[in-house]
Amino acid sequence: MSAAPIHVALEPGADLDGFRRAARRLIGEQRPPEAVVWSSGGGCDLFGPSPNADGAPLMLPKAVADLIGLAALHSDPERYARLYALIWRTIRGERHLIEIASDPLVHRLQAMAKSVRRDIHKMHAFVRFRQVHAAAGERYIAWFEPEHFIVAAVADFFVTRFRGMSWAILTPKGSLAWDRRALTIGPPAQRGAAPDRDDFEAHWLDYYESTFNPARVNPTMMKSEMPVKYWRNLPEAALIPRLIQEAAPRVEAMIANEARMSEKRTPQKAVAAMADQAPASLEALNRIIMASEPPAPFAPRAVLGEGPVGARLAFVGEQPGDQEDIEGRPFVGPAGQVLNRALAEAGIARNQTYVTNAVKNFKFKPAGKRRLHQTPTAGEVKHYRWWLDRELELVHPRLVVALGATATLALAGKPLPITRNRGPADLGGRAGFITVHPSYLLRLPDEAEKRAAYEAFVSDLKRARALAEAA
Amino acid sequence: MNIMDPVLAKKLRILADAAKYDASCASSGSKGRKAGADAVGSTTGAGICHSYTPDGRCVSLLKILLTNYCLFDCAYCINRRSSNVARARFTVEEVVSLTLGFYKRNYIEGLFLSSGIIKTPDHTMETLVRVARTLRQSHGFAGYIHLKTIPEASPWLIEQAGLWADRLSINVELPAADSLRVLAPEKDGASIDTAMGQMSERIDEAREERRRFAPAGQSTQMIVGADAATDETVLSRSAALYGRYRLRRVYYSAFSPIPEASSLLPARSPPLKRENRLYQADWLLRYYGFSVPEIAAGGADGMLDLDIDPKLAWALKHRDRFPVDVNSGEREMLLRVPGLGAKAVDKIIVARRRTRLTLGDLSRLSPGLKRARPFLIADDHTPGRLMDRLDLRDRLAPGPTQPGLFD
Numbered sequence: 068m069s070a071a072p073i074h075v076a077l078e079p080g081a082d083l084d085g086f087r088r089a090a091r092r093l094i095g096e097q098r099p100p101e102a103v104v105w106s107s108g109g110g111c112d113l114f115g116p117s118p119n120a121d122g123a124p125l126m127l128p129k130a131v132a133d134l135i136g137l138a139a140l141h142s143d144p145e146r147y148a149r150l151y152a153l154i155w156r157t158i159r160g161e162r163h164l165i166e167i168a169s170d171p172l173v174h175r176l177q178a179m180a181k182s183v184r185r186d187i188h189k190m191h192a193f194v195r196f197r198q199v200h201a202a203a204g205e206r207y208i209a210w211f212e213p214e215h216f217i218v219a220a221v222a223d224f225f226v227t228r229f230r231g232m233s234w235a236i237l238t239p240k241g242s243l244a245w246d247r248r249a250l251t252i253g254p255p256a257q258r259g260a261a262p263d264r265d266d267f268e269a270h271w272l273d274y275y276e277s278t279f280n281p282a283r284v285n286p287t288m289m290k291s292e293m294p295v296k297y298w299r300n301l302p303e304a305a306l307i308p309r310l311i312q313e314a315a316p317r318v319e320a321m322i323a324n325e326a327r328m329s330e331k332r333t334p335q336k337a338v339a340a341m342a343d344q345a346p347a348s349l350e351a352l353n354r355i356i357m358a359s360e361p362p363a364p365f366a367p368r369a370v371l372g373e374g375p376v377g378a379r380l381a382f383v384g385e386q387p388g389d390q391e392d393i394e395g396r397p398f399v400g401p402a403g404q405v406l407n408r409a410l411a412e413a414g415i416a417r418n419q420t421y422v423t424n425a426v427k428n429f430k431f432k433p434a435g436k437r438r439l440h441q442t443p444t445a446g447e448v449k450h451y452r453w454w455l456d457r458e459l460e461l462v463h464p465r466l467v468v469a470l471g472a473t474a475t476l477a478l479a480g481k482p483l484p485i486t487r488n489r490g491p492a493d494l495g496g497r498a499g500f501i502t503v504h505p506s507y508l509l510r511l512p513d514e515a516e517k518r519a520a521y522e523a524f525v526s527d528l529k530r531a532r533a534l535a536e537a538a
Numbered sequence: 539m540n541i542m543d544p545v546l547a548k549k550l551r552i553l554a555d556a557a558k559y560d561a562s563c564a565s566s567g568s569k570g571r572k573a574g575a576d577a578v579g580s581t582t583g584a585g586i587c588h589s590y591t592p593d594g595r596c597v598s599l600l601k602i603l604l605t606n607y608c609l610f611d612c613a614y615c616i617n618r619r620s621s622n623v624a625r626a627r628f629t630v631e632e633v634v635s636l637t638l639g640f641y642k643r644n645y646i647e648g649l650f651l652s653s654g655i656i657k658t659p660d661h662t663m664e665t666l667v668r669v670a671r672t673l674r675q676s677h678g679f680a681g682y683i684h685l686k687t688i689p690e691a692s693p694w695l696i697e698q699a700g701l702w703a704d705r706l707s708i709n710v711e712l713p714a715a716d717s718l719r720v721l722a723p724e725k726d727g728a729s730i731d732t733a734m735g736q737m738s739e740r741i742d743e744a745r746e747e748r749r750r751f752a753p754a755g756q757s758t759q760m761i762v763g764a765d766a767a768t769d770e771t772v773l774s775r776s777a778a779l780y781g782r783y784r785l786r787r788v789y790y791s792a793f794s795p796i797p798e799a800s801s802l803l804p805a806r807s808p809p810l811k812r813e814n815r816l817y818q819a820d821w822l823l824r825y826y827g828f829s830v831p832e833i834a835a836g837g838a839d840g841m842l843d844l845d846i847d848p849k850l851a852w853a854l855k856h857r858d859r860f861p862v863d864v865n866s867g868e869r870e871m872l873l874r875v876p877g878l879g880a881k882a883v884d885k886i887i888v889a890r891r892r893t894r895l896t897l898g899d900l901s902r903l904s905p906g907l908k909r910a911r912p913f914l915i916a917d918d919h920t921p922g923r924l925m926d927r928l929d930l931r932d933r934l935a936p937g938p939t940q941p942g943l944f945d
Contacts, residue, residue, distance in 0.1 A: 168885040174903075198643070228573070269547065274640075275589065277551045279591035279592055282808050285592070285594035288590075288593075318807070321795040322807070341658060362701060446746075447747075453694045
């Protein structure tokens with residue numbers, strides 16, 4: 068085509084929408100890249116006032132669309148011409164052009180996109196807020212000078228990160244303001260509109276200076292990662308010349324300073340402190356358990372073991388249920404009532420035995436007003452295992468009865484099927500006895516089956532009692 | 539906290555200075571997390587360096603000790619109990635308010651908290667956990683938290699730490715158990731390994747069960763140049779740690795002269811060049827398919843060549859494996875070409891499906907082409923007899939300037 072080139076004038080900054088509209092139309096009109104002159108900053112648009120008369124949408128590979136989204140933010144005035152050339156070639160026979168990173172045009176545009184990405188990353192990193200006190204409370208304001216038109220592109224990052232703060236970021240290429248509810252993208256701002264001090268900043272400067280190791284001074288490396296063009300808006304950068312100047316003398320002084328042999332190198336005290344740190348009583352252990360946080364979906368209240376230290380028999384269940392969580396005591400719900408009855412029938416006084424759970428908090432799923440029991444995972448059982456072990460060490464029963472699969476897993480350290488291992492067992496080095504959990508008896512649907520299972524449970528308890536008495 | 543507090547300022551100076559010998563700075567590897575409506579914080583996956591100090595190191599986290607009082611007496615550590623360094627101790631609330639004050643001004647990605655051992659390891663670890671818990675629970679803080687874990691502390695404390703922290707780390711400190719006995723008499727190599735093992739097991743398990751437990755994994759640090767360990771010993775230890783405990787990172791810290799040095803470790807300039815070569819070798823282990831014996835074969839007597847990078851050193855000793863044709867060579871071999879990074883290799887592999895690559899094309903794909911040239915065949919280039927030249931090493935060795943850490 069030999070006609071005079073067509074002018075396309077886009078809005079100042081990154082006019083991504085305008086570019087997309089224009090590109091669609093130009094492709095539709097089959098105008099080659101050399102027949103288009105792009106300008107940015109307003110002025111006459113030869114397309115005239117018909118923004119709705121777009122061409123058909125362009126079907127571009129995703130990688131091309133992504134590249135356009137980034138490179139259009141570049142400050143180079145040539146960006147639109149290059150992007151249009153990429154679109155033109157991609158549409159007209161070079162569908163896979165974007166994959167050829169060695170192509171000069173692709174290479175050039177990818178370098179531009181990289182520069183934009185880097186500028187975005189550095190803006191995330193180098194914005195420095197200063198706190199001001201406004202009538203509505205504290206507010207944070209920053210002045211920053213990005214290289215490219217990235218102000219809108221960084222908004223998400225700052226909104227997500229500083230959601231609970233009221234803040235503004237002012238730049239010569241536009242501004243952002245967040246009032247804890249809504250974001251406003253505003254016009255370019257002046258440096259004078261940002262605060263020039265924040266007393267707290269002194270802590271940051273102290274930190275920056277103290278965290279620097281003079282023995283490793285390497286300004287080249289620093290400048291490549293924190294280019295000098297950013298320094299004037301970084302309060303800590305003012306310290307750099309002095310820190311570099313003082314580094315060599317500081318290191319020389321350290322090296323010249325003759326080392327002295329310590330007079331107190333014997334480690335007894337530290338080693339003794341370590342040997343002595345485990346909780347020495349059940350009360351001390353229980354304090355730790357109460358103060359600790361359960362893993363995610365558990366009720367916050369820890370239900371502790373109950374019964375006398377030195378009890379001959381200890382019973383370990385799975386975890387507190389709804390009723391136990393409310394009352395803060397183990398085995399007081401429906402399963403607890405079954406256990407109490409069976410203990411009485413087996414001739415075991417509950418108040419002379421120790422009763423506890425492998426997992427100390429109630430794991431549940433809310434279902435309306437009810438809280439549905441959830442079986443703890445192996446990892447969650449392990450979370451509590453060290454405590455259970457310590458607890459039994461302190462109670463020191465003659466026999467530990469594991470009620471059900473979770474207790475068995477916690478005590479043995481590995482899953483053991485109940486049916487095959489029911490009866491006396493070694494539970495992690497302790498004399499143990501495996502039987503079912505009383506809640507299993509409640510779940511059996513058939514009455515006859517239920518009665519038989521209950522009888523078997525009572526007879527297990529009798530055997531356990533005999534074993535504990537013989538031990 | 540709005541204003542600058544002079545007592546707090548003094549503590550901060552002491553306890554930041556005391557923490558700076560830990561090389562770890564990463565704020566990476568965590569899953570995306572966002573603060574609620576009234577709180578601050580987010581994690582981005584890749585991490586952000588908010589500043590750089592004149593030693594070229596990244597400032598990403600507020601890296602401080604809770605206290606530098608310490609019962610232990612590790613010779614390489616400025617905070618050992620026999621040192622005359624100034625001491626200080628933060629309260630939990632002070633660390634929390636400094637972290638939030640720094641975070642809200644966008645100075646940092648979060649907190650990296652470690653501590654000297656006071657009273658008992660459990661007491662110390664409990665206090666560290668309390669800081670993390672207060673930030674998360676009382677302030678809804680969703681930024682990054684890295685807790686240094688004390689291997690001598692009870693296992694339940696590691697469980698608690700993992701609920702709040704993004705990353706946990708235990709420093710192995712020295713590559714060999716013998717040097718640990720001499721230089722850190724209170725530390726015990728076996729308990730360090732046990733604690734790392736426990737941690738890795740818990741992290742894996744939680745991932746499988748989709749529970750939150752230290753989602754950014756664990757890392758460690760080894761001090762280089764404080765004992766007689768060779769680079770091969772150091773790298774073998776790293777390879778074992780990566781394999782056994784699936785560590786995210788092993789940091790190498792060149793032993794640096796400290797004020798109040800111990801006579802067990804005479805002061806001298808830190809072996810920064812050696813540290814740099816170890817990082818390069820570590821990269822080759824993790825991303826370039828090299829094994830420790832291969833890397834060691836590039837140097838001599840178990841030490842890496844300080845003048846050239848370990849990949850070039852390997853290539854010069856295995857010239858029969860080159861040149862590699864960029865238009866047909868295997869990915870594994872392209873990764874072994876000096877000067878070609880993993881990213882450049884990936885671009886080459888995508889581009890060569892569509893076109894034949896020339897030297898000009900390569901110059902746009904890789905910034906290290908000058909070094910790569912003698913090892914490559916391109917559409918318009920064969921290296922000729924360059925490969926056989928005895929002076930190839932000298933021609934490719936860089937000048938006396940110190941290279942960047944990861945180039």
